[in-house]
Amino acid sequence: MDAKFIYLTQSDTTAGLLSADPFRLNQIKGRQPYKPILAEVDCxxxxxxxxxxxxxxxxxxRRSQKTTFIYPNHQSFRVVKDESHLMFLRKFSIMYSSSANKTGSVFDIQEAIKMCDIIVIDSRGIFAGIPSKIFKINKIKIKKIR
Structure with a gap:
């Protein structure tokens, strides 16, 4: 498995595109090249x-599930706890992640297949689920973004 490929997989929250290259993910989704993108980590x-x-x-x-945090260094991370998705993610430790749809549109499996290099299907299949909650934290405050 090569981390530079774009993988279509069912993440712990929704169908997602994962890659080690955030610029390529932004390009495929039709976003600005330097737009921040969340990273999923295995632990x-x-x-x-x-x-x-x-x-x-x-x-x-540590205790949160399906929650993304934007940290004081302006990077966003989600620690994955779902075993099915974790089996895939452990091969890389960290991957940049985005939902498997064009920016501003709803999930379409055919479009998602065109955007990816490799499809990873587990027993759950691929479906659009509820996106993760997002919180922005600094040293003393927390703010809900989504």
Whole structure:
């Protein structure tokens, strides 16, 4: 498996496109090349390599499920806890993730297949689910974004 490919897979929340290259994901989705994109990590230890979690929110980040946090360094990460998706993600430790639809449109499986290089299907199949909750945190405050 090569991390530079774009994978279509069922993530812990919804059908998603995953890649190690955030610029390629933005290009395929028709977004600005430098638009921030969330990263999925396989464990809390991997998260600590990329950002520092404020002391006030460490417990919340560790216990949260299907939740993305935007950290003080303006990077966003989600620690995946769903075993089905985690089996795939452990091969890479970290992957950039985006929903499998063009920006501003609804999920269409045919469009998603055209956008990806490799399709990864597990027992759940591929479907549009509920997107993750997003919170922005700094040293002392938390704000719900979605």
């Amino acid at each position: 809390y230890e991997t998260l600590k390599k990329f950002t520092r979690v404020p002391v006030l929110f460490r417990n919340r980040v």
